[in-house]
Amino acid sequence: MKTHIYLMIILMVLSQSLSAQIDMKKAIVRDRFIPGEIWLDNNGIHINAHGGGLLFYKDTYYWFGEHKTTGRAGNRANVGVHCYSSVDLYNWKDEGIALAVSENINSDITKGCVIERPKVIYNRKTGKYVMWFHLELKGQGYNTARTGVAVSDKITGPYFFLRSLRPNANTWPENFTEEQKNGPNSEEKMTPWTEPWLKAVREGLFVRRDFNRGQMSRDMTLYVDEDDKAYHIHASEENLTLHISQLSDDYLSFNGRYTRIFPGGHNEAPAIFKRKGKYYLITSGCSGWNPNPARSAVADSIWGPWKSLQNPCVGVNPQNNLGLEKTFGGQSTFVLPVPGKSDGFIAMFDMWRPNNAIDGRYIWLPLEFTDDEFKVPWHDEWDLSIFKKFPRRCQGIIQSNLRGFRFRWSLQLGDFATAMMPTFDDSDYCTCPFAGTDD
Numbered sequence: 001m002k003t004h005i006y007l008m009i010i011l012m013v014l015s016q017s018l019s020a021q022i023d024m025k026k027a028i029v030r031d032r033f034i035p036g037e038i039w040l041d042n043n044g045i046h047i048n049a050h051g052g053g054l055l056f057y058k059d060t061y062y063w064f065g066e067h068k069t070t071g072r073a074g075n076r077a078n079v080g081v082h083c084y085s086s087v088d089l090y091n092w093k094d095e096g097i098a099l100a101v102s103e104n105i106n107s108d109i110t111k112g113c114v115i116e117r118p119k120v121i122y123n124r125k126t127g128k129y130v131m132w133f134h135l136e137l138k139g140q141g142y143n144t145a146r147t148g149v150a151v152s153d154k155i156t157g158p159y160f161f162l163r164s165l166r167p168n169a170n171t172w173p174e175n176f177t178e179e180q181k182n183g184p185n186s187e188e189k190m191t192p193w194t195e196p197w198l199k200a201v202r203e204g205l206f207v208r209r210d211f212n213r214g215q216m217s218r219d220m221t222l223y224v225d226e227d228d229k230a231y232h233i234h235a236s237e238e239n240l241t242l243h244i245s246q247l248s249d250d251y252l253s254f255n256g257r258y259t260r261i262f263p264g265g266h267n268e269a270p271a272i273f274k275r276k277g278k279y280y281l282i283t284s285g286c287s288g289w290n291p292n293p294a295r296s297a298v299a300d301s302i303w304g305p306w307k308s309l310q311n312p313c314v315g316v317n318p319q320n321n322l323g324l325e326k327t328f329g330g331q332s333t334f335v336l337p338v339p340g341k342s343d344g345f346i347a348m349f350d351m352w353r354p355n356n357a358i359d360g361r362y363i364w365l366p367l368e369f370t371d372d373e374f375k376v377p378w379h380d381e382w383d384l385s386i387f388k389k390f391p392r393r394c395q396g397i398i399q400s401n402l403r404g405f406r407f408r409w410s411l412q413l414g415d416f417a418t419a420m421m422p423t424f425d426d427s428d429y430c431t432c433p434f435a436g437t438d439d
């Protein structure tokens with residue numbers, strides 16, 4: 001009997017210390033980014049939001065991404081789109097599944113389809129949150145090349161799936177010439193990847209081929225400009241050309257205005273941001289889950305012309321010895337402008353683990369600007385204080401900065417913007433609240 005009591009006491013002590021350990025693990029408070037490492041959420045579980053994007057709302061960041069499961073099959077959408085929230089960008093709370101796959105085999109988003117690169121934007125006019133994502137119908141590989149849209153009244157969801165489609169059916173791109181409209185629309189008698197074929201692609205072969213059916217849409221992102229106009233940017237034309245399409249005022253459909261950029265340039269994984277009136281893109285080449293060199297581009301208008309810049313990556317990721325030639329082992333997905341930080345932009349990349357999809361990692365790195373160009377330097381670890389490297393003396397113009405800030409954010413994010421104030425780091429400097437307003 002005595003032995004039993006001792007055993008029970010030992011077991012109780014052991015279990016208490018074990019649960020204390022688990023709680024400690026849960027309670028780890030992060031104060032920095034460690035690119036490429038396991039990133040635990042508030043439950044001590046690796047964050048599951050791949051190919052993701054962020055939305056900042058009422059002092060909180062929301063991270064939406066692909067919920068992956070284990071193994072190779074985990075690349076398919078078995079669960080849906082996962083949402084996390086954070087007030088500091090380091091520590092993330094699991095908000096659950098924002099858009100769930102459907103059990104109905106007739107639904108476009110039936111379990112086992114492909115849902116990739118979900119992004120959420122807020123529509124000030126309708127007060128709705130709108131999610132778009134790359135969708136491949138179940139059992140058809142990557143051939144259907146569609147985009148899907150879902151909507152919610154609540155930022156964390158649940159989002160209701162509206163429809164999937166191929167954008168811009170029966171509509172020509174704005175930068176298509178009359179001659180291009182009348183060119184050949186079939187690849188017949190052409191050998192793929194030969195110079196004549198590439199030339200035909202650049203001249204719009206696939207745009208004409210898909211004119212009636214709608215343009216292909218695979219890797220995608222969204223962007224809301226300061227005038228509230230929203231854009232859907234996606235890899236089209238067999239991933240050979242990027243399309244930038246304007247959305248309707250409610251952000252739930254396409255309004256028929258679109259343009260082709262870098263025809264035949266083979267770009268995907270687009271991530272866009274705006275700084276000081278200029279638009280920037282980070283993209284990758286097309287090599288599936290395998291990393292390749294990142295590209296970047298700049299334009300004065302989102303409609304172009306876009307000018308190629310260099311591969312922005314600098315340094316080497318010691319975890320895999322990969323540098324700019326393989327984007328540190330990652331692929332771009334989003335660029336976050338950090339409110340309250342001068343020139344504070346974070347580039348987000350995915351390190352895919354296609355054989356065990358759930359183990360994919362995240363690389364978040366700060367951008368560094370020189371004039372109109374930017375770099376993405378590798379950091380083993382870093383925190384938001386890095387953006388203090390860029391402060392300018394802005395005493396005296398702080399009021400106009402403040403107005404600029406409020407104006408911009410209220411346009412972009414709605415009425416809660418007034419809650420945001422600039423951050424003063426010390427008496428001499430202020431961290432100007434929105435990149436691009438500090439001069």
Ligand code: GAL
Nearest residue numbers: 116219268269286287288289
């Ligand atoms: C990549 C793309 C990913 C995923 C993958 C599938 O090129 O960026 O989002 O679609 O291909 O192989």
